[in-house]
Amino acid sequence: MAPKVKLPKPGELSKIDFKTPATDWMDTPVEFKPGTYCWGAKEKDLLTLGLPNPRQWSPADEDWKIPEGWESTILDGIAERLSKYRSFKIFMDICVRCGACADKCHFYIATGDPKNMPVLRAELLRSVYKKYFTKSGKFLGRLAGARELNMDVLKEWWSYFFQCTECRRCSVFCPYGIDQAEVTIIGRELLNLVGLNIDWIAGPAAACYMKGNHLGLEPHAITGNIESMVDDIEDITGIRVNPTFNRKGAEIMFVTPSGDLLGEPGVYTCMGYLMMFHELGLDYTWSTYASEGGNFGFFTSNETAKRLNYKIYAEAKRLGVKYIIGGECGHMWRVLNQYMDTWHGPADFLEVPVSPITGTVFENAKSTKMIHISEFTADLIKHNKLNLDPTRNDHLKVTFHDSCNPSRGMGLLDEPREIIKAVCNNFYEMPENTIREKTFCCGSGSGLNASENMEQRMRGGFPRANAVKYVKEKHGVNMLANICAVDRAALPALMDYWNPGVGVTGVTELVANALVMKGEKERTTNLRFEDLPGKGGNE
Amino acid sequence: MDIKFNEILKEKKSDISKRWLEVILASYPNDKSGFLMNQQDRFANPIGYTFSTGIDGILEVLVKGEDFSESISFLEDIIKVRAIQDFSPAKAMAFIFQLKTIVREALGKDIGQSQINLALLEFESKIDDLALTAFDIYVKCREQIYELRTDELKRMTFTLLKKANLMSEIPVQEFEHKDQK
Ligand code: SF4
Numbered sequence: 001m002a003p004k005v006k007l008p009k010p011g012e013l014s015k016i017d018f019k020t021p022a023t024d025w026m027d028t029p030v031e032f033k034p035g036t037y038c039w040g041a042k043e044k045d046l047l048t049l050g051l052p053n054p055r056q057w058s059p060a061d062e063d064w065k066i067p068e069g070w071e072s073t074i075l076d077g078i079a080e081r082l083s084k085y086r087s088f089k090i091f092m093d094i095c096v097r098c099g100a101c102a103d104k105c106h107f108y109i110a111t112g113d114p115k116n117m118p119v120l121r122a123e124l125l126r127s128v129y130k131k132y133f134t135k136s137g138k139f140l141g142r143l144a145g146a147r148e149l150n151m152d153v154l155k156e157w158w159s160y161f162f163q164c165t166e167c168r169r170c171s172v173f174c175p176y177g178i179d180q181a182e183v184t185i186i187g188r189e190l191l192n193l194v195g196l197n198i199d200w201i202a203g204p205a206a207a208c209y210m211k212g213n214h215l216g217l218e219p220h221a222i223t224g225n226i227e228s229m230v231d232d233i234e235d236i237t238g239i240r241v242n243p244t245f246n247r248k249g250a251e252i253m254f255v256t257p258s259g260d261l262l263g264e265p266g267v268y269t270c271m272g273y274l275m276m277f278h279e280l281g282l283d284y285t286w287s288t289y290a291s292e293g294g295n296f297g298f299f300t301s302n303e304t305a306k307r308l309n310y311k312i313y314a315e316a317k318r319l320g321v322k323y324i325i326g327g328e329c330g331h332m333w334r335v336l337n338q339y340m341d342t343w344h345g346p347a348d349f350l351e352v353p354v355s356p357i358t359g360t361v362f363e364n365a366k367s368t369k370m371i372h373i374s375e376f377t378a379d380l381i382k383h384n385k386l387n388l389d390p391t392r393n394d395h396l397k398v399t400f401h402d403s404c405n406p407s408r409g410m411g412l413l414d415e416p417r418e419i420i421k422a423v424c425n426n427f428y429e430m431p432e433n434t435i436r437e438k439t440f441c442c443g444s445g446s447g448l449n450a451s452e453n454m455e456q457r458m459r460g461g462f463p464r465a466n467a468v469k470y471v472k473e474k475h476g477v478n479m480l481a482n483i484c485a486v487d488r489a490a491l492p493a494l495m496d497y498w499n500p501g502v503g504v505t506g507v508t509e510l511v512a513n514a515l516v517m518k519g520e521k522e523r524t525t526n527l528r529f530e531d532l533p534g535k536g537g538n539e
Numbered sequence: 540m541d542i543k544f545n546e547i548l549k550e551k552k553s554d555i556s557k558r559w560l561e562v563i564l565a566s567y568p569n570d571k572s573g574f575l576m577n578q579q580d581r582f583a584n585p586i587g588y589t590f591s592t593g594i595d596g597i598l599e600v601l602v603k604g605e606d607f608s609e610s611i612s613f614l615e616d617i618i619k620v621r622a623i624q625d626f627s628p629a630k631a632m633a634f635i636f637q638l639k640t641i642v643r644e645a646l647g648k649d650i651g652q653s654q655i656n657l658a659l660l661e662f663e664s665k666i667d668d669l670a671l672t673a674f675d676i677y678v679k680c681r682e683q684i685y686e687l688r689t690d691e692l693k694r695m696t697f698t699l700l701k702k703a704n705l706m707s708e709i710p711v712q713e714f715e716h717k718d719q720k
């Protein structure tokens with residue numbers, strides 16, 4: 001743990017009675033205050049997903065309606081996972097409590113709540129592991145940091161494992177590489193064994209299971225939304241792009257998070273994909289079946305994630321494409337890059353991705369056969385294959401937020417930066433200890449971007465917002481770029497609260513605004529129908 | 540403001556601000572490691588940084604006897620943080636009134652002088668004004684949390700609002716949950 005430091009001397013505070021006494025963490029039960037937790041998973045969604053203990057319940061109620069004998073369900077669940085995942089066993093055993101991770105979590109930084117220290121978050125589960133699975137814990141109990149599993153502990157788990165965005169920032173600083181995100185993942189799996197998920201995860205996961213995407217968009221809604229983007233693109237550029245859907249024999253299948261199909265500003269990023277692919281004459285198709293890149297099952301259990309992921313390779317196979325390009329998303333890439341191949345690979349019916357424009361072979365995707373749009377675009381830019389006019393983005397002073405999963409999860413650090421630098425003249429980095437591998441989470445990842453927990457999201461995102469504030473004040477930054485659909489959904493609220501005036505954009509939207517398309521009319525607005533610098537009637 | 544009083548304040552300013560920071564951070568009793576106080580990197584510890592710069596900013600304005608509207612942005616920075624943490628309004632705002640105690644303590648024996656005492660009363664009424672402003676800011680922040688939720692809902696259903704009737708179900712979890720609040 002971090003070194004003990006001086007608190008104000010007794011007496012120093014005598015006149016001030018606002019200090020509440022601190023209790024030991026084991027003796028501090030969790031409180032559920034509105035604004036700081038997400039609603040419980042609904043009965044109908046758990047039924048749809050076939051998950052245990054479907055019922056209506058509320059975290060604010062005393063009785064969470066957990067079935068009798070739940071303790072053994074959980075303990076058996078722990079035992080099973082200890083034998084299945086070696087990493088879990090190691091993470092339970094090897095922490096030396098050096099404290100290096102303690103102050104690295106955005107939720108701790110923004111609350112000072114010790115249970116949000118990664119080391120202590122793990123300890124919530126480790127203490128139970130010790131009690132039931134280690135000799136010292138069995139005999140020494142609390143002395144060895146062990147404790148009984150009871151309802152208070154279960155509630156505490158639910159609270160704090162849904163206060164961890166599985167961002168893995170802490171693991172960057174741990175000398176042993178202990179990954180709290182994995183502990184949280186297991187913690188959430190255990191909770192799901194007794195029906196304890198949150199609505200914002202179970203709802204989208206159920207929709208995805210039934211309709212193919214988190215938003216529950218049916219095929220006609222998907223094509224309809226994209227058609228309306230096509231209309232807008234024509235208004236802006238004079239060019240009618242012509243995407244295809246479910247087309248067999250296309251070279252490439254494109255999969256993006258469904259957030260890009262509906263919400264603002266995600267749709268502008270989606271318009272960007274459409275424009276760039278059209279300009280390149282790419283032989284690609286959308287799928288209305290594999291219509292979700294994201295995977296909220298990943299925040300539920302390994303099994304659920306696996307089931308939701310199945311459709312991607314299945315659809316690629318059905319359509320007979322050569323490989324897959326994926327849109328801008330965060331956790332989607334953690335799943336695709338680290339899990340998909342193990343679950344459903346090898347995808348030997350696909351080919352190693354080769355850019356049809358530059359001939360670049362994406363060896364890094366040799367096994368998964370799926371590449372990230374930023375890799376694809378950065379390669380185009382490197383080979384000078386896009387005609388770009390960055391002055392169209394001159395009204396923007398841009399900074400880049402590394403989303404946790406693409407940066408820490410797959411090392412996608414330089415590609416988005418190269419793209420932004422090619423399409424914008426004003427790019428400013430946030431401070432070194434807040435970007436790249438050390439990036440601060442948006443505070444809403446891993447399914448925590450609900451709206452009922454807005455206060456909690458504003459806390460979790462504070463360290464990120466604080467770094468944006470710095471470049472805003474120093475350089476006049478007014479646009480926060482990212483390559484993640486959850487970021488595009490969640491960061492606007494974060495900026496509105498902490499840094500009003502800073503907008504949020506996907507990187508491909510910036511590309512499309514700068515992209516000079518063959519035969520386009522003179523553009524007067526950007527994709528948001530805002531006047532371009534020096535071109536608009538209002539200037 | 541009284542010249543002598545002002546001089547004392549100036550002289551004690553760094554003590555006062557140090558003490559004020561301690562007192563605010565005492566409202567985070569669980570932070571036993573002292574992280575919020577000790578981590579000096581402004582990006583690693585945004586709360587500590589926001590509070591210490593905010594406090595200095597506010598004191599600077601008060602000590603100079605300037606119009607306190609100059610200090611509003613500092614006040615705003617602090618209140619924004621307090622408004623989203625686990626505090627009741629009274630606890631969130633207590634730190635402003637605590638400044639009175641701190642200044643009185645800092646003045647020590649000098650309070651006995653009638654001239655100083657008068658100036659102190661004047662100074663304290665400024666703190667009251669500051670508190671009123673702080674309360675306004677706090678209420679605005681709390682209201683904003685609700686606005687953020689509705690704004691986000693609008694953004695999420697942007698295409699729907701633009702182009703109705705393409706979907707069979709509107710993904711508005713919000714309304715179904717009213718009774719849970
Ligand atoms: S994974 Fe991220 S959210 Fe979870 S404990 Fe580590 S730093 Fe905190």
Ligand code: SF4
Pocket residue numbers: 094095096097098099100101102118119173174175176177178
């Ligand atoms: S940095 Fe690693 S070893 Fe050190 S306390 Fe954190 S989890 Fe344990």
